Amino acid sequence: QLQLQESGPALVKPSETLSLTCTVSGDSTSRTNYYWGWIRQPPGRGLEWVGSIHYSGTTYYNPSLKSRVITSVDTSKNQFSLILSSVTAADTAVYYCARHNFGADAFDIWGHGTMFTVSS
């Protein structure tokens, strides 16, 4: 059964860098038809797509975050990662990793999410 699990620090200071990793079990990150995505949700608010990456290295990012986001895939570890630089309080959110079904253009399997807080 496909499962995704986010990991990373829960608290980072303003202007620092967030680094999250998603570990995939029950599927391969090198599947051709799938991308691997990040979605975030600030407390009490809606969902925001952050970015998606294919194992080939092709990436797509939310234009509003593009200057601060880098994603990567490590197929040997079956993991993919998110780096968000120069964080502010506005980046405080639950961060979800998800399998991005490119054919359906939808996120069909999600991790449980990890709460990330920016605070001094």
Add this chain to the structure above:
Amino acid sequence: DIQMTQSPSTLSASVGDRVTITCRASQSISTWLAWYQQKPGKAPKLLISKASNLENGVPSRFSGSGSGTAFTLTISSLQPDDFATYYCQHYNTYSWAFGPGTKVEIK
């Protein structure tokens, strides 16, 4: 950028009611629309993709329709497990975005 709206923002309904949620796009997105259900403290769950394709394991009381700029999610007979927030999500030119959400509450 394509703007997505959902209506209503909150909906009060009773078990057994037929419920309809609308998602509108500021320009045509063909059928590139998905619907998700999210319960408090949980990750969203994909219900429908490509406007009307029901995901495996999703109860048949859920259905989606529409194309172009107007889409609907219908729950034919609301069940206790269906009280949640529902989001639409669109795709356009290598960018994906979610609507603001509709909270379905117990009446």
